[in-house]
Amino acid sequence: MSAMGRPKKLDDTREIFSIYMDLGKRQAMDEYVHERKAVERGYSRSDFVNEAIAEYLVKLGRGKF
Numbered sequence: 001m002s003a004m005g006r007p008k009k010l011d012d013t014r015e016i017f018s019i020y021m022d023l024g025k026r027q028a029m030d031e032y033v034h035e036r037k038a039v040e041r042g043y044s045r046s047d048f049v050n051e052a053i054a055e056y057l058v059k060l061g062r063g064k065f
Contacts, residue, residue, distance in 0.1 A: 014046075 029048055036043045054065035
């Protein structure tokens, strides 16, 4: 188990990464995650952040995820 939070769902190369975020962005993210979790039970903030980063990196031409 990691030092923070629950154990990872997947056994992969992801690592713990902390970010600072203003309250408005955090609340908007939590609202979206809550709505999506109603449909997809295992969806989490980590899933949201990973999807958002991957989409942005593709937009920047930094790879395909």
